[in-house]
Amino acid sequence: xxxxxxxxxxxxxxxxxxxxxxxxxxxxxxxxxxxxxxxxxxxxxxxxxxxxxxxxxxxxxxxxxxxxxxxxxxxxxxxxxxxxxxxxxxxxxxxxxxxxxxxxxxxxxxxxxxxxxxxxxxxxxxxxxxxxxxxxxxxxxxxxxxxxxxxxxxxxxxxxxxxxxxxxxxxxxxxxxx
Amino acid sequence: xxxxxxxxxxxxxxxxxxxxxxxxxxxxxxxxxxxxxxxxxxxxxxxxxxxxxxxxxxxxxxxxxxxxxxxxxxxxxxxxxxxxxxxxxxxxxxxxxxxxxxxxxxxxxxxxxxxxxxxxxxxxxxxxxxxxxxxxxxxxxxxxxxxxxxxxxxxxxxxxxxxxxxxxxxxxxxxxxxxxxxxxxxxxxxxxxxxxxxxxxxxxxxxxxxxxxxxxxxxxxxxxxxxxxxxxxxxxxxxxxxxxxxxxxxxxxxxxxxxxxxxxxxxxxxxxxxxxxxxxxxxxxxxxxxxxxxxxxxxxxxxxxxxxxxxxxxxxxxxxxxxxxxxxxxxxxxxxxxxxxxxxxxxxxxxxxxxxxxxxxxxxxxxxxxxx
Numbered sequence: 001x002x003x004x005x006x007x008x009x010x011x012x013x014x015x016x017x018x019x020x021x022x023x024x025x026x027x028x029x030x031x032x033x034x035x036x037x038x039x040x041x042x043x044x045x046x047x048x049x050x051x052x053x054x055x056x057x058x059x060x061x062x063x064x065x066x067x068x069x070x071x072x073x074x075x076x077x078x079x080x081x082x083x084x085x086x087x088x089x090x091x092x093x094x095x096x097x098x099x100x101x102x103x104x105x106x107x108x109x110x111x112x113x114x115x116x117x118x119x120x121x122x123x124x125x126x127x128x129x130x131x132x133x134x135x136x137x138x139x140x141x142x143x144x145x146x147x148x149x150x151x152x153x154x155x156x157x158x159x160x161x162x163x164x165x166x167x168x169x170x171x172x173x174x175x176x177x178x
Numbered sequence: 179x180x181x182x183x184x185x186x187x188x189x190x191x192x193x194x195x196x197x198x199x200x201x202x203x204x205x206x207x208x209x210x211x212x213x214x215x216x217x218x219x220x221x222x223x224x225x226x227x228x229x230x231x232x233x234x235x236x237x238x239x240x241x242x243x244x245x246x247x248x249x250x251x252x253x254x255x256x257x258x259x260x261x262x263x264x265x266x267x268x269x270x271x272x273x274x275x276x277x278x279x280x281x282x283x284x285x286x287x288x289x290x291x292x293x294x295x296x297x298x299x300x301x302x303x304x305x306x307x308x309x310x311x312x313x314x315x316x317x318x319x320x321x322x323x324x325x326x327x328x329x330x331x332x333x334x335x336x337x338x339x340x341x342x343x344x345x346x347x348x349x350x351x352x353x354x355x356x357x358x359x360x361x362x363x364x365x366x367x368x369x370x371x372x373x374x375x376x377x378x379x380x381x382x383x384x385x386x387x388x389x390x391x392x393x394x395x396x397x398x399x400x401x402x403x404x405x406x407x408x409x410x411x412x413x414x415x416x417x418x419x420x421x422x423x424x425x426x427x428x429x430x431x432x433x434x435x436x437x438x439x440x441x442x443x444x445x446x447x448x449x450x451x452x453x454x455x456x457x458x459x460x461x462x463x464x465x466x467x468x469x470x471x472x473x474x475x476x477x478x479x480x481x482x483x484x485x486x487x488x489x490x491x492x493x494x495x496x497x498x499x500x501x502x503x504x505x506x507x508x509x510x511x512x513x514x515x516x517x518x519x520x521x522x523x524x525x526x527x528x529x530x531x532x533x534x535x536x537x538x539x540x541x542x543x544x545x546x547x548x549x550x
Contacts, residue, residue, distance in 0.1 A: 038253040040541070058268065058484035084214075084398040085495055086512040101379045103484070103495065103512070107404065107411040113484065136397030147232070162549060171233050 003060050004078070007049055009076050010061075013069050014048050032076040059103075059113035067118045067127050073168040074130045077104050077114060085113075087140035091147040093174040096122045098150060117161075120150070129155040179315065190218055193531070197226050201304055201535045204545030208538075209523075210531070217534055220526050222519060224461055228549040235509035240266055240476040241507075248334040250513070251547040252294035256286045256325075257333050257489030261496050263338045264419060265485035268480035269498055270531065277465045279421045284355070284458040285325065285337065287451040291362065291521075292321040293490035297542045301372055301441070304539040305382055310373055317365050324354050340476055342468035352459055354396050359452050366448060374445070374457045378485040383438035387537035389525055390435060397521040400514050401492025402447070403541060406440035408433035413488035424461065440540040477504055491515050515548050 021043035050062045065073055092099060102116040120127060129152035130137045141152045143162040149170040152158060160167045170176060196207035204224035211218040231250065235243050247262045260282055263446035267274060269451050272478045295318040299311030320334055329337035330349050337344050373379055412429045414422045430446035432439035478500040486495045492514030500509040518541045526534040 036530050056268070057482060058265075059423055062482075081395070083395040084517075085493075086398075086497075086510065086517075088497065088508075088510040090499055090508045101497070101510075102483070103497070105486075107409045107416075108418055111417055115482075115484075134398075135524065136517060139516065160225070162228040164225075171230055172236075 002106065002108065003051070006061055006077075006080060006112055006114060007051070009080060010049055010063060010073060013030045013063075013065060013073055013076075026062055054111070054113075059115050061112065061114045062117070063115065064117045064119070064139055067120055069132070070116070070118055071128050071130065074102070074133050077116070078133050080106075082106050082114060082167070084134045084136050087137060089144045089172065091122070091148060091172060091174045092119075093122070098122050098125045098148060100127060100144065102149060118174075121163070125150040126153055127151070128153050131155055136139055149173065185275075186514055189213075197223075201207075201538065202545070203543055206519075206543065206545050206548070210523045210526075210534075211435055212531070215530050215532075217526050217531060220523050220534070221302055222523055224519070224545075224548055225548055226549065229546075231550045232509055232511060237505065239504045240478075240506070241500065244340075245334075245336045245339075247449075248336055249546065250511070250546050251293075251489060251491060251549055252333050253296055253544055254490030255333060256282075256289040256337065257487060257491075258336060258494060259338050260286050260420070261470040261485055261489070261494050262485040263340055264431050264487065265498055266478065267341050268474060268485060269481070269500060270473065272341045272473060273469055275342055275466045275469060276421070277463050278467045279461050280458050281343055281347055281362060281467070283421050283425070284336060284455050284462075285329070285335075285488075287454045287458070288321050288325060288355070289335075290451050290490045291448050292318045294326075294444050294451075295321075297367065297444060297490075298373075301539040301542075302379070302458060304535060305379065307373065307376075307379070308506060310369065313365070313368065313372075317362060320358055320361070324351065324358065327351065327480050332488055339468065339472070342466070346467045352462070356459060362415060362448070362452055366445070368444070373444075380438065382533075383441060383540075384434075384436055386437050386533045387529060387540070388435045389521065393521055393525065397524075398517040399492075399521055401488075401490075401518065401542070402440045402443040403492070403518045403521075405431050405443045406437075406540075407435040411493075413493050415485050417486055419485070419487060419530060422454075422456075423458050423467050427451075427453050427457075437536050437540040444542070475504065477502060486512075489514060491544060491547065492518060511550055513547050513550060519543060519548055 027065040034052055042079055045064055047064050052059055052062050054060050073124040085105050088101050097119045099117055099119050104114040106112055129141055141155055144150050146160050146163045190213045191213045192213050193210045196202045197205045207223040209221045231246050234246055247258040251258050295314040299314035302310040305534055326332050328351050329335045389407045391407050394407050394409055410431045415429055427450045430443045432442055480502045481500055485499045486493055494514055495512030497510040498506055501507040
């Protein structure tokens, strides 16, 4: 099954975490809500792989990692024949952080949607570009740069795509005032 | 007599297609560097009708935002609405009556045919044949009349509700839809006789603008673009949602990867949609169209939710990050044509400009949906 295969392939990124850290949410379906609330308010989520309940969330594998591991993880995803769905950002203004979310899926009947998340400081939103691996990330990264001001290092042409060419504002930041 | 001006062999010039150009079907601009009639490089410029729908989502409540969805893809609006209601229902745990889901599937498929018909007419017109557009619009008008009667609008439908539908269908809807099926089957035969076998049409499309499986994967192409390149991928089959598992239908796949393959896929998809509508009408259960107690205020619990649906233009994904309030914390719309259009820059290199425009037509672009 591709879910397990993906999980083992990506496990090399988290050498210190043992199998207890790779939680399966299906087992804790009922307290899932509480757990998530806790995650938001109490302690920030640790890096690692979490298997999600597809029926509830709509995706299977949820990976949070350090931005330095991003290219490595995306290369593994690429080698497993995934296609890129989208890239987007989330502004967690209370935590002074910015999250970038990468979505991948497969042209296959063996379902597996993979979500890769990485958090970067809001004051210095820099990330490596994945355009060298997925050429189609180009527009998605430009869009994320438009909306959140996240700088993708190594992007060939990081200029406004959807916003006007002279735009110097980032409308999806939570402190954006029109 | 003066000598004619000679252009040096390695000299290129820039050709600007759009933002106002009939072949782009909307405000889309492509800066092409040309070597004679051949394209050296191309850069697509989008964003002319960007409306920041994602920001609007954060400012509005869920029911208020719902009508925005039909303003993106104005040719296949119901597919978008379907994605949004499914997502919100999944996130907040609203049960949908079976009858409502069947009617949703029937109306989405009707809308898909309407959208494909318009694409068919516009695509053949791009290639220089005007008449098929008129026939296609005639059939499309029939569908729009059916949908207008029950939804109340012609294109920008807001027919679904969180939990069900705005109103039930009646006998007249069932009857006119049943009449439409044989009519459309006859029309499809006519289109094939009129267009598909045409030698000029075939010579322009066969072997033109080849897209490989790898290109599709790297750019995340879906819909007929992927299925024309031998990828058997349709969200309705690969990631079944709604009542689609109940229906017996096929996904047309061609492995040639040329514009003709993309054309054939869409033409066959219309036939398959007719099959789904037919089965849907046969199986249409009786019952309510809204849950007994539809929630008055929609507040999905904290979390991250994703829903993908197959719209007329491909895989439409929608991600919701909820913080438990009345407004979404973040709503991301993954538009299918955004990814499909993106591969144009790379794939049109070395093509003749007329072949590139045929490729552009075969991508089935709706610009408000790319720009969002």
